[in-house]
Amino acid sequence: MPGHIPPAAFESFFMAGFECSSHRRIDGHRLDLVRATSHDIHAADDYRRCAELGLRTIRDGLRWHLIESAPSVYDWSSWVFMLEAARTAGVQVIWDVFHYGSPDYLDQGSERMIESYASFAGEAVRLHRAMTGKAAMVCPINEISFFAWAVEVGYFPPAGPKRKGWFKRHLVKMAVKGIEAMREADPECRFIWAEPLIHIAPRDRSGPEMRRAENARQGQFEAYDMLMGRIAPELGGAEDLIDVVGLNFYPHNQWYLQGPTIPMGHHEYRPLSEMLVEVARRYSKPLYIAETGAEGSAGPAWLHYVCDEVRDAIGQGAPIEGICLYPITAYPGWDNSRHAEVGLFSVIHAGGSRRIRQLVADELARQQRLFSDILNARDLAVPDTRTGG
Incomplete structure (x- = not known):
């Protein structure tokens, strides 16, 4: 049915994500991580190595x-190259349609931005349909919650009035209008989201402090609740705007209220x-870990932890x-621009290739084996509606 994605719609349980942020920093400098990592010219080899x-x-x-770069003047060449590589x-x-970076001619807090x-x-x-013959799977706007926080606290450039919660509502309105336009262009496209998964603990066990911490923790669900129309229905949200709930989880995603990170x-x-179980029960939709990883020597151990918890x-x-x-x-x-050693692959070295981080690759292979039996058993337990089984 429209707006529904069946289980196992992804072609692999383990996935790879390429950093593609392209926003301007508060100092005005434009980031372009696709270019900075040379993924813009090595996409075909990057994708091939992931598949292998x-x-x-x-x-x-x-x-x-x-x-x-100019209103309604589209140069798709940078994306066509990547579509062909895929x-x-x-x-x-x-595909993340909007990963923080918008054209310079737009004010991100304006109605024109939405249009x-x-x-x-x-x-x-x-x-996408014309080039591939398939409907697109997209993340309409990456991390609405983080995006709104970054604007509100001044980590990203300002946008719109300085009213708490205003920019998050603005982004939700933008997402709703974008989905309407995408469905009109291709009714079969699917919407796979990515929002931070966090925990916030009180600094002490006093009643007021515990309530403040819990209220702050519950704020992580606002974007999804708005998109689904569970709160602020005037924004146009509906349950079928989300096919898969995506959750981004890193080592720094748990902290004390107005305090430091909580160590594992x-x-x-x-x-x-x-x-994860809390989110699954809250939304009753398929979900996935949309982002996870740790820097340096912590990478393999972090992957081990995340996989154990997912199982x-x-x-x-x-x-x-x-x-x-x-x-x-x-x-x-x-x-x-400090060097962040993460993931499976290095930067491009002399000779035009990336080195593999073998300890991470070894842990990934081990986890793929461990998940194989679990996923096969789960798939066998799902009735085959095509045969009535």
Whole structure:
């Protein structure tokens, strides 16, 4: 039915995600992580190497600021190159339509921004169908919650009035209009989201402090609740705007209210499995880990932890459809271009290739084996509606 994606719609349980942020920093500098990681010219080889390691579903993104540098004038060449690379490699891509970076001619807090985004999104899925013969799988707007927070606290440039919650509502309105335009262009396109999964603990056990911490923790659900029309229905949200709930989870995603990060192993650190089961019960939709990873030598151990917790959550009935290693390549940090050693692959070295981070690859292979039996058993337990089985 429209708006529904069946279980196992992804071509692989383990996925790869390419860092594709393209926003302007508060100092005005434009980031372009697709270019900075050389993914813009090595996409075909990047996708091929992912597929060889069993990562046949990819998260990647369009660079809106390159495609529409003037109003309604589209140059799709940067994306066409990547569409062709994906087709050659035989991988499935979930495309971020808007990953923070918009054209310079637009004020991100304006009504014109909503209209321009909707037009751009509609044209994108129309081109995807024309080039691939398939409906697009898209993340309409990456991390609405983080995006809104970054604007409100001044980490990203300001947009719109300085009213708490205003920009998040604005982004939800934008997403709703974009989905309307994408469905009009191709009714079969699917919407796979990505929002932070967090935990916030109180600094002490006083009643007021515990209530403040819980209220702050519940804020992580606002974007999804708005998109589904469960709150602020005037924004146009509806349950069928979300096919798969995506959750981004990193080592720094748990902290004390207005305090430091909670280290793993601390009594206040909440098990990821509990968090996943809570989301599964809240939304009753397929979900996946849309982003996860850790820097340096912590990478293999972090993947081990996340996979153990996902297996636990699946055992409790959570319909988890995948885990995306993100970013899959090393990249220069947003704030100061420092070298961030993450994922499976290095930067491009002399000779035009990336080195593999073998310890991460070994842990990935081990986890793929561990998940194989679990996923096969789960698939066998799903009735085949085509035969009435």
